[in-house]
Amino acid sequence: MDVNYAPLVPHTRPRGSYHHGALREELLNACVRLIEVEGIGAVSLRRVAREAGVSPAAPYHHFADRAALLAAISVRGFEQLTERLRAALAGREQPRAAVVSLARAYVTFARERKGYFQLMFRPELSQPEKHPDARAAGDAAFAVLADVVAELDSPDPEALAVSLWAFAHGLAALALDGQLDHRGAELGTDADMLTARAIRLLDSMLG
Structure with missing residues (x-):
């Protein structure tokens, strides 16, 4: 109890x-x-x-059970993430610059909306198979990245989109778990600087 x-x-x-x-x-x-x-x-x-x-x-x-409540929060989180990603594209005409902005916006969202981010990628809790709006909201967020990647000169844009998502998500998860703070302390820097350096490296790799 x-x-x-x-x-x-x-x-x-x-x-x-x-x-x-x-x-x-x-x-x-x-x-x-x-x-x-x-x-x-x-x-x-x-x-x-x-x-x-x-x-x-x-x-x-309003909610039949705990999963319905968590699904509603997941939907809202993905909607907010989609808004952040779209806003990050403002004024970014070149796909490469757009991808870098999306990665930065993704990590920032995770750090500023920790409660949402912790739940959004836990389908065993929000049960998207029972709440299709949660899955649709997640697909809409990913589509923002996929649309930008489609403009890059890549032989496999689908795999590239997943790889870029994994890059941003990994940085976000490490930041929330405190791993970047720990690693930064060992290197004489901090999580913000490590994140910025990683994103700059991504930019150079895309070039």
Whole structure:
């Protein structure tokens, strides 16, 4: 049982005072906060309800179960990532420069939206086979990269797109796990500088 947990933040809103749409929004936000502070393992509908300051039954008006809640967060995360990637392309006419900008935007998103990023690539939790909108949102984000890569002179653009995704995702994961901080300390630098150096290397390799 999880009745001994204290809320992450104090709640001033009376129980039951959310409008219908606002309740769903607050449940999503409360879940993301919980993931960022305590990890995905701490998430349950009851715990999220407590963090949102609503009754234990309230989440079931919007989400059938824990997986449905996590799928909704995954969808939102991929939508935000897609927006970031598209924004990174603004003013980038050359595909090579666009790819570098996409890699940088991907890593930045992961570091600034840690709660989302930790969940988005965990299909065993969000169950995209039951929630196809989660899979579609992920495909839309990848399509931004694939469209740019298609403009590069590559004999295998599909494999190149996957390789570039793996590069950016690996950097992001290492940054979130603290591995870049550890490696940077050993090299007399920091995670930001290591990331910048890796992306500059990617740029030169694409040339």
